Amino acid sequence: MKKIFFASVMALSLLSCKENRAENAPIVENAVDNAKSSISGSLKSDRYENQIDQIYSEIIKNDKNLKALDDKVQKAGQETQKVLQNYNKVLSISESYYRQAEYQMKSITDSLIKKQVETAVKTSAEKYNLKTGNIKMLIVQINKNNETLDNLYTAFKIRKTLVEIEKFQNAHPLKTDSLESFIKRQNKLMEELKNIK
Structure with a gap:
């Protein structure tokens, strides 16, 4: 009995697929009023990485x-990178040096030598931080300004x-007749399946 039911369902499915192919062409065509909008050409797919930039x-x-x-905004972003590049490089190398010095000091076993080196490194780092404190504040300000420019x-x-x-949406109003027609076909097929004995 199950085999007969399954065979009947398969036969109906194949027949309805053949009918659907013939009926689907107008459905797809009737889904949208294909009027043109100024951005229709740039929206050929719904899978754009960034539709806002495309539009x-x-x-x-x-x-x-x-x-x-x-052009000004793009140039400002590029200039920010260039301006900060040299500063960040020098600051990064210096900070990396002090971190490495602290790490390597741990391997010094002579406590007197270790204390002298720690004092020298600490003094040098403090002088450098005083020298670069204002520069770091200016870099922070430039980065904040750049972020605000991007946001704006x-x-x-x-x-x-x-x-x-919104113009695109108004130029392409979606119709309901295709969906309603498809639901009718689904309902018809469901009724056929319910009535199979």
Whole structure:
């Protein structure tokens, strides 16, 4: 009995698949009103890593002021990297040296020599920290400013692209008739399966 039921279900499934192929073409076509919006070309898939950047790049193609602003922001980010690179390198090497000196001092067994070296290293580190304290504060400020610039520009891009995604949605209203038609076909198949004896 189970074999007959299974064979019947398989046969019905195959038949309904053949029917569905013929019926699916108009369903897909009727799912969306395919009107064009200004960003339709940049949204060919829903799997973009960053749709906001994709849409924004479309917007700035036709706006010289926005393109100039984008160039300024990009350049500011690159300049931040360049400006801090040399400072960070020198600071990093110096701090690494003092850490290594502290570690290696532990291996000195003569307590008098160890105390002299500890004092010399501590004095040198304190002088260096006094010398670089202001520089470190300025670096912190530059990094904060850079973060604020990024936040402001990201917020600006979202506001600009929000208008465009809404235009895209309005240009592509989703219809319900395809879904309703599909539900009817599902219901019909379910009824057939329920009535199989």
